[in-house]
Amino acid sequence: MHGLVNRCIEAFLRSTYGSATWQKIAAEVDVHPDGFLTWSASPDSVTHAIVIASARRFDKSLGELLEDIGAWLSRQEQIRRLLRFGGANFEEFVESLRELPGRIKLVIPDLEFPGFVVLADAPGNYRIIADPHQPGLMRVLAGMLRVMADDYGSLVIISVVRDCIAIEIVLPDYSGKRRFDLSPIRLMS
Secondary structure (H helix, E strand, O other), X not given: OOHHHHHHHHHHHHHHHOHHHHHHHHHHOOOOOOOOOOOOOOOHHHHHHHHHHHHHHOOOOHHHHHHXXXXXXXXXXXXXXXXXXXXXXXXXXXXXXXXXXXXXXXXXXXXXXXXXXXXXXXXXXXXXXXXXXXXXXXXXXXXXXXXXXXXXXXXXXXXXXXXEEXXXXXXXXXXXXXOOXXXXXXXXX
């Protein structure tokens, strides 16, 4: 597994549950307690062991834990900002996900990210269908989608079945959007 994936899981566990909890999980799965280097790959079995041990420790299903990781990722301001460039509203954002695999490949060429299609079944109803990929990736994406729907102020229903995410936008303007500026820096006039 790409080191960036493992580093992300480690950062999620440290920031959400504390470094002491990370140390216990690392010891349980025989990973160095200092964690992962971003660009160093590890066997997929190491990543799976960390996720399984973490889910067990927090009494969550694997799907719940993976969605929590996705939600945490999209709350990181740098990532949130990149995601918000996907559109002015949640529907445009979902449509823009078609370009996500290519954009990721531009930034991190050696990260294996599945291709997927975004299908519009009816206005406000979408399905995201992925190529075969690492188990759990669609759960991470679903967690990100839930947070982004809130960020855009949309009320949505999201369900995940294997390699498919179904999205129903119930109310596109349910609540106020979070503020978003193209630049976080304001120039003085």
